[in-house]
Amino acid sequence: MRNKKKPSMSIEKQLARGPLDLPFLTLTLLLLGIGLITLLSASYPSGYYRGGNPYDIFIRQAVFAVLGIGVMYVVSRVDYQRWRGLSLIVLMISVVLLLLVKVPGLGSSAGGANRWLEIPGLPRFQPSEIAKFAVILYFSARLSKRKEGTKGPYDPRRLGGRTLNKLHEVGFLELLPYAGVLLLMLGLLALQPHMSATILILVVGASILFAAGIKLRWFIIAGGLMVTLLGLMIATTDYMTTRVQMWRNPWADPLGKGLQAIQSLLAIGSGGLLGLGLGNSRQKFLYLPEEHNDFIFSVICEELGFIGVTLILTLFALLIVRGYWLAMHARDRFGSLLIVGVTTLLAFQVFLNVAVVTNLFPVTGISLPFFSYGGSALLIQLAEMGVVLAVSRQIPAQKSD
């Protein structure tokens, strides 16, 4: 009865103190743990041979993992409703950051692309990571207020008013802000350029729109447009053409452009059913490019074999399924869309990474969540998980009988 004496809290506050979704948390931590172990294995040789401490990469990632867990916890404690108001600001910040990449001294370039920001006092990070989250946030916030079947607000007597109303009724007008945001992002990322981030943002945006009930036909139309555009791009830019060619037949230039794909395939293939055993990858010995980064999955395939990676992918799948489950059971539409965005981002990133390393897709720089080396990315990923957990807190407990 002493509880009653406690100052009464708002419903939101009470809900925000609800239990975290344990399956989701467990799966996240499990993948994070496995990710760290495999990173140690994958990064050791290059650290060793390139001079310096072979544990360096592992230690830094571990530090970020610990920090990330902290961030995840803090974020999960925050009432996610607060993000609603911040969404536009976050979006604007991310746009600014994406622009900053091009500022000499702040943006650092690698391989002809400016994807990294080095702001003094902060760890090096890719603003596209924040952009992804910003898009999720903005879309979720805006779409959660969406009302279907409203009459067109435009005065039919004004010029084009009827047309506008018609467009409103078919659901075209409401899409314009989203399309605008996506096109802005697309444009900014194309400046870097950053293909994988572009794809991810498009897919994530689409997923939220879809989950919010936007009619399928718009996706078909947009998708068709995208495919045509992509086709044109591939056909017109040499850079893309060769990439696709290399994807179709990496053996054409095994020591040059096909190297990454081939070395990755060799690693995966030589893993076989049971793998060479944890720590026993051979391809990680400077053969595989980015062996602790984009291609860490290849090392895992080699070391743990088909069984091992099946297990890991299953864990990812469970996490994703749980994510969608949480989305379906979220207390409100905003929370639901947030989770859909975050989960889809995770799911698609995993899919794309595995697709790239198995040469299902042309090589594009995309990391594997929780596994690839990258402190800031990990931090943001865990923060996103924190958001999901924050939503999960507010899911009303199911009646047990």
Next chain:
Amino acid sequence: MLLAGVFGVATFLILFAKLWKIQIIDHEFYEEKAIAGQTRDLTVSANRGKITDSKGNILAISASVHNVVLSPKDIIERDYDKKVIADGLASILDLDSAKLLQRMEKAKSQYEVIATKVEDDKAEEVRQFITDHKFSRGIYLQADTKRYYPKSSMAAQVIGFVNSDNRGSYGLESLYDTDLAGEKGRIVTSRTASGVEMISGYEAYVDAENGQNLNLTIDANIQAKAQYALETGIEKFEVLEGGFCIVMNPKTGAIYAMVSSPDYDLNNPSSIKDKKKAAELATMKQNADRVLAEEAAKQPSDAATATAETQDNPDAQEEETEKTPGELLMDEYRAALSQAQLAQWRSKAMNDSYEPGSTFKPIVMAMGLEEGMITESSNFFCSGQITVPGWPKPIKCHNHNGHGSQDTRHALMNSCNPAMIQIGQKIGNNTFYEYMKDFGLLGKTGVDMQGEGLGRFWPQDEFKNDIVSLATASFGQRFQITPIGLITALSSVINGGHLMEPYVVQSVTDASGNIIKYHEPTQVRQVISQQTSDLVRSMMESVVGDGGTGKNAFVNGYRIGGKTGTSQTRQEGHLITSFVGFAPADDPEIIVLLAYDHPKPAAPGSTVTSGGYYISGGNMAAPMAGQLIADILDYMGVQKEGGPAASDVIVPNVKGKPLDAAQSALKSAGLSWKLVGKGGTVTDQTPTGGISIPSGSTVVLYLGEEKVTTKVAVPDVTGRTYSAAKKALEDRGLYMKAPRADGTSKMVAFSQSIVADTEVDPGTVVEVRFMDNTVQDYAND
């Protein structure tokens, strides 16, 4: 929302499918490729096994050398100074710097062998060069082996040699190549992409399995003695086409020595060892080179005229394709060179065949005796010739006056052809042919050597009614057999009838000495009975010991048996003089076949050489072989039979004795003396006591005078009679010891134990061998 979930799961299924395809279905494909990429596969050459003689002396051995390899790819990637590398290596390895630079341009290559078989000292210099300049990634040394033959030409044709890949290409090196070579090993090391070894050592060793060793029956000592006998004879008798010598254990077939001349240096098999031949070839080459150079100098003007000619003479073009005289000379030289090489690589003792001549007669004797067609007491009459039906002329005996009536033993001792023909006729064609087969003379002996030759005998259908061929075959002519075949057959004649399979490899052992294969003596068949064998052996002893054609092979203290032979060839004036001998005659330990191919007659048609040696087996091969047999028996420690020759006495030690006592001691020993100085006591003597010298020799007794120690030169006594030789030696204060003391004038000195002009102490005993220079043992005519 559900749709998204289903879609998500579906996309993951695609991943699983793709992973299944790569990891399970195409696993082996990728694994193979991955391993090929990750590993550096180094072959480790196995150590080629040794070849040793029966006493463990090394005849062939491999030593480690190095190949120098460049990796242009690394050199370029690491930006090494190519010029420094080219110049440095060129100066160490004596290579062309420009060519090295050129090879370093092959940017994709990681393996350019620039020098092979570099020996340790040079390799060390290269290693130092690499360290000094830190070129470790671009230049490396690869271990290899090289074959060395410490005894250079010894048993060259038996051992053979290897090619540059260390694979046997001739002789035992070739025949036993797989045993000797071993298995190449591999070191598969996992390397990082930059070529450094992986830390988590993934390494696989396939150990090189070292080659096995061959332990021969050849005894380096006996081989050397045989070689010496062959070579001295070749020089002494002015032999034009070399010769051969086989020493074998008649009981087992183990070959102790096999020499063939001309031979070659195993360490340099391509160069012609025979000096005369080499000089001849050098002249040919010089000549060819000179003509070629002249042609090259003339070329431009020639070409100009040629084009001018072409216009009015369309045939001129065809002429151009013909070889110039210079090119023809060069071709000729090359052909001669390869012929000379082949000639020195062949073993006359085994690869080639010849007409055995009279050395074949014991075999025919054995056939007749075994078949009971003749007995020891059979009588054969030789009128000096015999008529064979089907042959227009009578066949003559070498003794044109005829041997008269002789028993079987004397027929052999006389090497009488008419007697042999009679025996052959008694045996009959078919039986003779069967025996040829049984003695293994129609096939190969099966000796474990490369390229054993085959003889040539009449086909059975042809031979069965051919009286003339039977007649010639009975004294060993008109058919050919290999020397190894002959000695093997003769071994069976004297060893109790056992035809053994001759062999040269006693055992094959692995690197740690375990015996892998051991050759037990192998009997092919028993051809004749013990009794027949004993009889023929005793008859052959008579050939040497009782004044037969082989008497010059006699060496005092040894029971030597044998048979001489002077074979004809298809070429007029080209004879092969040979002797087959064995000892001890009662229980032979060794059998020797020695032959000289074509001693040069003093003049065409002459029967003697310019050195005065009668061209026959009995005068050339027999004395050489006799001495060889004696030397080998001494070396083998076979007990000499009988003491010194009856005429030899041992000088009593009279030093320090009163003169009277000394004189009476010498007198009773059958020696005379000479006094130097005056006094009552012998203060010194020459020769010193205990030495064996011919009786009647003079001992110098010093009575207080200083002993004369001035050295004297040994005179050359060869060719002199017994008394002349004795006198020549005694004039210098030397003593002659003649194992076959024989004062008859027919005997002339054949050899002396101390080479002429050697400085020796006064009183030294020189052993001189005498021989009968009139032995005739021509097979026919």
